[in-house]
Amino acid sequence: MEKISPKEFTSKILNGAAMGIVVGLIPNAIFGEIFKALSSYNEFFAMMQQNVATISFTVPVLVGMFTALQFKFSGVEAASLMGATFIGGGSAKFVDGAWELHGTGDLINIMIIAAVSVTAIRWYNNRVANLGIVIIPIVGAMIPGLIGMLTLPYVGYVTTGLGALIENFTTLQPLMMTILIAISFALIIVTPLSSVAIAYAISLSGLASGAANVGIVATLFTLAYGSSKVNKKGTTFALFFAGPKMLMPNFLGNPIMILPIFINSIVTGIAGYIFKIQGTTASAGFGLTGLAGPINAYSFMTGSPIINIGILLIQYLVVPLGIAIVTHTVFTKMGLYKDEIFTFAGENK
Incomplete structure (x- = not known):
């Protein structure tokens, strides 16, 4: 893979995140309140409200996808990056024996894990072509995803700390x-x-x-x-x-x-x-x-x-x-x- 500067690397991560946010949130931003207001009149609008709200849950995955496009990744590489950002985002949580979705996840952690996954995938660079479909999901998804699970609570302190400061206001x-x-x-x-x-x-x-x-x-x-x-x-x-x-x-x-x-x-x-x-x-x-x-x-x-x-x-x-x-x-x-x-x-x- 071609070498890129740290500035260009960061820019690609940020652009991927921005596009993922735009695509994932626009449907709910446009129709969310409208369908919510109309939901009391007809169940169809309640279903549509759930529809647009559900789309917003895909933001971590979409960030991964658009970031992969920024780096011109192959299908397997892109899928692995999407898996890493989904895990690292923390929107999916295992609670009382069942998986639950909570919002769009922590965008800071999503971007950190996207950077980790991209770095790992670019480092591997399809070294063993015949095993790429096996190794890339491990190197690009599983390991960065695990790192994301470990860093998520600490990254959350940034939001908590800033919130405490604003609370003083x-x-x-x-x-x-x-x-x-x-x-x-x-x-x-x-x-x-x-x-x-x-x-x-x-x-x-x-x-x-x-x-x-x-x-x-x-x-x-x-x-x-x-x-x-x-x-x-x-x-x-x-x-x-x-x-x-x-x-x-x-x-x-x-x-x-x-x-x-x-x-x-x-x-x-x-x-x-x-x-x-x-x-x-x-x-x-x-x-x-x-x-x-x-x-x-x-x-x-x-x-x-x-x-x-x-x-x-x-x-x-x-x-x-x-x-x-x-x-x-x-x-x-x-x-x-x-x-x-x-x-x-x-x-x-």
């Missing part, structure tokens, strides 16, 4: 709390960390939950506006369903993106405090995905429905988009970064 003065939580989730949503897992770990609710949502929306519009400059309309449109993690490789490869996201999240956080945007633990960490953020915020509002809808439009559209336009325009003219840093790796897909 909830004890601060409301305005400061809102701003800090908005900033935290604005940055978390574009990393391998799970915003939903952190929200559940510390039981975010009320104003804190609203702050988490508006922070994510700040990142979404910052990335979407940048994407609109270099990507096709479909790619930018997909961001509103797949979420900011779709451009995770771009963010991790270009830390300068922190600057516009940071500013946007501060402004949207302040707006969230002014408008008293609230939410629940279940809605925290989703932002605009499935409209979970604005729908739950509306349920906490009182007074005129028209005014409330107007507030939501300002909070979830006008403010984050307006600040995104201003920051992007200013920073590109200053030469701090170029439009190209928002180019999606899977733009031709």
